[in-house]
Amino acid sequence: MLGVDLHTHSNISDGTLSPEQLVRAAHKIGIQTLALTDHDTMDGLNLAASIAQELGLRLISGVEISSQWSRPATKKTYGVHIVALNMQHPAPLLAVLEQQKQIRAVRAKQICDLLIPLIGEDIYHDVVAKVDHVPDRVTRTHIAKTLVEKAYVSRAQQAFDKYIKEGKKAYVKFEGLGLEDCIRVIHESGGFAVLAHPTRYDLSATNIRYLIEIFAKYGGDAVELPPAIEPLGTRQMVDRMIAEFGLKVSVGSDYHGDNMPWIKLGNIPRVNEGQQGVWESFV
Numbered sequence: 397m398l399g400v401d402l403h404t405h406s407n408i409s410d411g412t413l414s415p416e417q418l419v420r421a422a423h424k425i426g427i428q429t430l431a432l433t434d435h436d437t438m439d440g441l442n443l444a445a446s447i448a449q450e451l452g453l454r455l456i457s458g459v460e461i462s463s464q465w466s467r468p469a470t471k472k473t474y475g476v477h478i479v480a481l482n483m484q485h486p487a488p489l490l491a492v493l494e495q496q497k498q499i500r501a502v503r504a505k506q507i508c509d510l511l512i513p514l515i516g517e518d519i520y521h522d523v524v525a526k527v528d529h530v531p532d533r534v535t536r537t538h539i540a541k542t543l544v545e546k547a548y549v550s551r552a553q554q555a556f557d558k559y560i561k562e563g564k565k566a567y568v569k570f571e572g573l574g575l576e577d578c579i580r581v582i583h584e585s586g587g588f589a590v591l592a593h594p595t596r597y598d599l600s601a602t603n604i605r606y607l608i609e610i611f612a613k614y615g616g617d618a619v620e621l622p623p624a625i626e627p628l629g630t631r632q633m634v635d636r637m638i639a640e641f642g643l644k645v646s647v648g649s650d651y652h653g654d655n656m657p658w659i660k661l662g663n664i665p666r667v668n669e670g671q672q673g674v675w676e677s678f679v
Contacts, residue, residue, distance in 0.1 A: 403648020484586030
């Protein structure tokens, strides 16, 4: 076991474990270097840090940022997640995250408003109750869970498929930071910019390759390796792009606790010989 997991979530965003519980769970299974990467917030880091210090676990500051990019030829905009890691002076990034939080809060209310004519009920109050009435912590996962609990759908994925994923009537695009600006502010904060799960954006192979290319062009540092369950050909394509553009690699489970029970904490892909882990450059 490598003992590294650089992509995890707590209940500060859409995970189910508290930051303290997450650190204890990681320590229990032998993880030595852990990054907490909640969506557009670093609010859980102080909670996790005290437990990590107590247990002798190395906690890496992190956040998963909702960003966007586009192809000049088509002008179509695509969402992308960038994991920021190991910020040495995070003030620039924290300022941007405050803006991202407000976007997230407004989006959550917009989605719930769009759901009203579809289900005949305003579920916004129930949704924000799931995040201790802090609207900027709401993700679509919280909305999906509420729809399940109220029996409008039988499972969370059905909520996405029927109502809240792209192309459905209650979908609201997250107007996040542009990719180039996202990488820039991470670097201004003394951190590393990682392209999260590059093969999970429902993109064609051509667009995945283009995404990695412009990520490298804008100064991105590392690409998160695809999980072992993905086809070998997919992993080989990503490996080729990493090598072509001289990028580092990152490994993370994208653990969410009981919200995604099929994803296990510490279950990370193998690193090939010759690939340089981004964690090797952390100070």
